[in-house]
Amino acid sequence: VIDELRGAVVSVLSMMGVPASASAFAERKDPLHRLSGDMAVLVGIVGTKKGILSYEFDADGILSVLRVMAPGMELDPESEVAESALAELSNMVSGNFLTALGSQGLDITPPTLVRGRGLLGVANTAPAVRVLFPLPGGNLSVSLSLV
Amino acid sequence: MALVDARKAVMDFVEPLRQVWADFTGRELVLAGVERLDGKALSLNGVVALVSFSGRFRGRLLVNLSKSAAGRLHEAALGEPASSDEEVLLSCMELANMVGGGGLTALNDRYRGSNLRLAPPSAFAAEPVRLCNFGMNVFNVLLRDGEETIRLNLAMKEEDAS
Numbered sequence: 001v002i003d004e005l006r007g008a009v010v011s012v013l014s015m016m017g018v019p020a021s022a023s024a025f026a027e028r029k030d031p032l033h034r035l036s037g038d039m040a041v042l043v044g045i046v047g048t049k050k051g052i053l054s055y056e057f058d059a060d061g062i063l064s065v066l067r068v069m070a071p072g073m074e075l076d077p078e079s080e081v082a083e084s085a086l087a088e089l090s091n092m093v094s095g096n097f098l099t100a101l102g103s104q105g106l107d108i109t110p111p112t113l114v115r116g117r118g119l120l121g122v123a124n125t126a127p128a129v130r131v132l133f134p135l136p137g138g139n140l141s142v143s144l145s146l147v
Numbered sequence: 148m149a150l151v152d153a154r155k156a157v158m159d160f161v162e163p164l165r166q167v168w169a170d171f172t173g174r175e176l177v178l179a180g181v182e183r184l185d186g187k188a189l190s191l192n193g194v195v196a197l198v199s200f201s202g203r204f205r206g207r208l209l210v211n212l213s214k215s216a217a218g219r220l221h222e223a224a225l226g227e228p229a230s231s232d233e234e235v236l237l238s239c240m241e242l243a244n245m246v247g248g249g250g251l252t253a254l255n256d257r258y259r260g261s262n263l264r265l266a267p268p269s270a271f272a273a274e275p276v277r278l279c280n281f282g283m284n285v286f287n288v289l290l291r292d293g294e295e296t297i298r299l300n301l302a303m304k305e306e307d308a309s
Contacts, residue, residue: 035271044199044266052267080187083279109199109266110304112207112280116273122236124267147267 001101002027002129005053005144008097009133016089017068019136026132033128033145035114035121041090042123044109045098051146052124053097053108055090061138062086078115087111093142151204154181156254157286157301160208163249164290164299167242172223176297179289188279189300193217194235195278196243196270200251202263206283206303208250210243214272216295236270244268246299 006025013020037056045051057065062077066085075082094108114121128145158181165176194217199207212220214235221229221238229235244265251263283302290297 042197042199042269044201046201046264046266050265050267052269080279084187084281087279087281107201107264109201110205110207110280110283110302112197112199112278114195114197114271115277115279116271116275119271119273119276120232120236121269121271122233122240123269125237125240126267145267 001146002131002144004100005097005142006131008093008100009131009140009142012089012093012096013133013135016065018065020133020140028130028132030128030130030143032122033124033126033143035119035123036141038117038119039113039115040119040121040123041087041111041113043090043094043111045094045106045146046109047106048103049106049146051126051144053090053094054123054128054143055086055093056141056143057086058139061135061140064135064138065089065140083113083115087113151258151303153206153284153301153303154183154286156250156303157181157288157299159253159257160246160250160299160301161288161290163246164210164297166249167245168292168297171220171242172292174292176290176292179291179296182287182289184285184287184300187281188277189285190275190277191298192275194239194270194272195276196236196239196268197278198243198247198268199266200247200263201266203258203261204263204304206301207280208243208247209278209298209300210239210246211298211300212239213295216292216297232272236272240268240270243270
C-alpha cells in the first residue's frame, strides 16, 4: 500500500512539474495519526476500509510547489489561490492512490485544508505510516492511517 | 432531479448533537440560529472536530467548541479531567463521529441509495484554527449551553441526489 502511495505522490508531482525523487524517501510509523506542522490537507477514505490521508507541506515546500504550479507568480502561501492549489494537488494524489490500489468500494472525501500557528492535531486514532518526500527547497510529508 | 439542500441537511445533524451532548453532559443545547457562510475559509477558536463523508454527494461536518467546553465534555464523558490537550481532542473526535453518524443516517433515509459513509474523525486546536473547503456550500448552526456557544458547520456539494 505504501508503495502505491509513493508512486501516486511522485506521479502527480512529476505531472505538475515538481521534481520528486523516488529514491530519497524516509518512512516512519506512528502509533497515532498526529499532525506535526502548522498546515495540512486532510482527505478521508471511506468504503470497505476507512482512513485518513494527510499532506503536510513545510513553508519552503509550499513555496516550492507554488512556484512550479504558478510560474512567474509570487503567490502568498496563505492566499485562497495557493490553498486551493495545495488542496487540489492533495485531492489528485489521493484519487490516483485509490486508482492504483485498484480497490473497488473505496472512495475519497473532499479535501479540507487546516492551518494554525502551533496547531495541535490528531487526524485519526489509528496508527499511521508517514512518508517524507524531499522537494526542491522543502519537504512534503504524507501520512496514511487505515482502520 | 432532486438537489441536496445543504441548509436542510445541516439540521439533520442538530438533533444528534443535542442528544449526544445531553448524554455526555446532562445539559441541554439550545438552537440559536442558522447562517449561510460566504467564502471558503473559516477561522475558529478553540477545538474543532471534523468528519468528512462521501457517497452520492460529498461534504464534511465540523463541531467547534471552546477549550473550556471541550475540557468539560471530556470530563463528563470519562469521569475525570483530561491529563493532556490531546485527550481532549480524542473526546471531541468521538463527539463528531457520533454526531456525524446520526446525521448521515437521517440523510441516507431521506435520499435512498445515497450510500453516504463517514471517514474517521479528526480534531485540531489552535488560536485560531483556519479551515478551507472548496466548491461547497457552507452552513453554520449556532447552539448554546448557557454562556457557551457550540458551532455545527456543514460544507456540502449540493449535487443531484435523485
